[in-house]
Amino acid sequence: SQLFVSRSSANQELFLGGLKEGELPTKLVDLVVKADVQGSAEALSSSLAALEAADDKLAVRTRVLRSGAGSITNEDVMLASVSNAIIYAFGISISAQTRDEAAKSNVEIRSFEIVYDAIDDVKAEMAALIRPPPSKQLGSVCGTLDIKQLFKIGAVGKVAGCKVLDGFVRVGNNIRILRGNLVVYEGKLQSLRSVKEAVDQVDAPNDCGISFNDFQGMEVEDRVEAYLPNDENAVFESYGAEKGQD
Template structure:
């Protein structure tokens, strides 16, 4: 009777049980890898759950949203859809024709028989979820040693390159004592009135600044590449079964 009631209410039958969510941590947002865990015994489930709870830190955690004993089944695939679409199995196998289900539902199943391999692998997956903010790249830095009048709304900044490179077409900014005051793109570089594509450390060049004429001797020019997008190599489920066997 209990078995029938579970089916009517949409609760999968079997030994699966829900593991309570960890209390939310104060501070910055924490990336969470939510998994379904299947093991060969309840004792192993408890041990592996405890081990996974110790992985991570202030930025990432692994949360077991459901766990159970025995082979990975269709119910596990459906439960994984409520989390990160990942099922981790330790010393267990697969129910018949389950690989097709993983493909159809986009759920990844990872099977292990060494607990440390399981911990290291899932830890790496969790850490890959941490979003890393991109950083701009400073290409070169120069000091303004002279200024020359140019066309209206423009000025030529005579620069000595201190390090790196100033390159035509790249971004630059004018930096004063209080910080950056103007940003644009290098449209003209000249060495002894000859157009050049780039100048390097130790060289002097004239850089045309258009749209900002308050460039003074002693200011600095920074050439840089701006950050592009967010750098992330985050794991995502492949809809497949992966086996991490000690004999592989």
């Protein structure tokens, strides 16, 4: 049987049931498409329906619930409301009354005049589900890790044994931990270990242990992103430029 779990905080659903071995859970981005003429509605709907995105843990695809020519109707708004869909309006004007009705129903209407702009917007929506955009305060990403195991070390507490997939991780990095597409922690890395020894930095593709003073909720298979704080990143880039001139 197929099981859909509604995500109340977003306009997506997570498809969990009927997975074959090796298949990824799939999130759906539901859309209602309205255009100035039927041909445009069909062309845009076809392009949007073909979009797919995935990483190693989650796939995202679109589902066009309705498409057609003409103005956005109350029925379109109602459908989008009950299904948490986004309405894409192409080449049509939207009345103030329609915008008011959509706002009351918590329905988002996005207007476009160029097909590729609409397609790029949906791609960005899908990408944000796979890897939510970080807050600007985190800085610039410098490394990505996967948590492979959990263990405890005396007064340190819970330690996450990680594989550094790319880049590097350093004590003092801003850290974001993702569980699927859910951000479960943002903070600073307090402790970094390599083969039980405290170190300042570990580079890919090595293993390491990380821990936090204010967070013990790590789980195996969480994705960890390490960030250089903005001020440190400026120094890091300057240093790299100077080395390149040597």
